[in-house]
Amino acid sequence: MLDAPRLAVALVVLVGLVMAVLGAWCAITLGPGGAARFTAAPTLSLLAGPSVLNRVDALVTVCATSGAGPVFVASTTPRDALDVVGTARHQEVVVAEFPARTLQLRESGDGDLADPRSLQVWRASGEGCLVVSQDQAPSSVVVYSPAAGPVDVSITWQRGAWFAQSIAVLVLGMLLLAGAGWWLRRGLQPTTGSGEVLDPSALESGLRHDDEETTR
Structure with missing residues (x-):
């Protein structure tokens, strides 16, 4: 079952996708002259x-x-x-x-x-x-x-403003998708007990150090 944050992101993705598709379709259909x-x-x-x-x-x-x-x-x-x-x-x-x-x-x-x-x-x-x-x-x-x-x-x-409005809807939809993608990527990264995101290179270095200590 999705927790509240993931559900919210899923809704943002859906809204962003609809806005991007609708904005692109209207922009192509209306053309620069609206x-x-x-x-x-x-x-x-x-x-x-x-x-x-x-x-x-x-x-x-x-x-x-x-x-x-x-x-x-x-x-x-x-x-x-x-x-x-x-x-x-x-x-x-x-x-x-x-x-x-x-x-x-x-x-x-x-x-x-x-x-x-x-x-x-x-x-x-x-x-x-x-x-x-x-x-x-x-x-x-x-x-x-x-x-x-x-x-x-x-x-x-x-009406020329219709084309500009379509582009604005497209851009806003893309921004919502980009924001949701950033949040999902951040959520998949490993974290410490305090919730801080670990640097993958630092984690790899720490694991290598532990292996060296074990073999000694």
């Missing part, structure tokens, strides 16, 4: 609301591409976005799933969505990619492809 990218492949027009876009205080980039041609991407207020899609058949981003880094979609409505490109409700619009600032919150984005077929959509949150 970008968290989530993807989906909707087959209908897509609506992304404030519960997704404004969930984190960071710049959000929404990109959409299709082999069938250019894809229209536009931002507006949540109310105007709901008015645009109305009761037409579309898909909506429910949540960004981590660590899978995918967008969970939900389908609703009936009938085709009328071409929204010429509407005057858009804050910003274009083809391919669109950046949404949190200064405009709450915001919604509509992705519309004139051609039928799946669209590759990505939503990326970016």
Whole structure:
């Protein structure tokens, strides 16, 4: 049965290992720019609301591409976005799933969505990619492809501090592991009756001296 000090060290090793692995994984995944990218492949027009876009205080980039041609991407207020899609058949981003880094979609409505490109409700619009600032919150984005077929959509949150925080977690985890390793190494060394750690070279010298005395 483990005594209290060894149990504490075992817990430190476990915590340090988890922190080191998590920090390394996040640093590699986010990269130096601190970008968290989530993807989906909707087959209908897509609506992304404030519960997704404004969930984190960071710049959000929404990109959409299709082999069938250019894809229209536009931002507006949540109310105007709901008015645009109305009761037409579309898909909506429910949540960004981590660590899978995918967008969970939900389908609703009936009938085709009328071409929204010429509407005057858009804050910003274009083809391919669109950046949404949190200064405009709450915001919604509509992705519309004139051609039928799946669209590759990505939503990326970016904050440089995330990478630095990942490195900090990694370093702290490594320090915990190093400290636990030092304690274990010290605990395996021979000690005197008073608990002082013996110098291995001194112990070897003492044993050699005892052998010499015995042979005399």
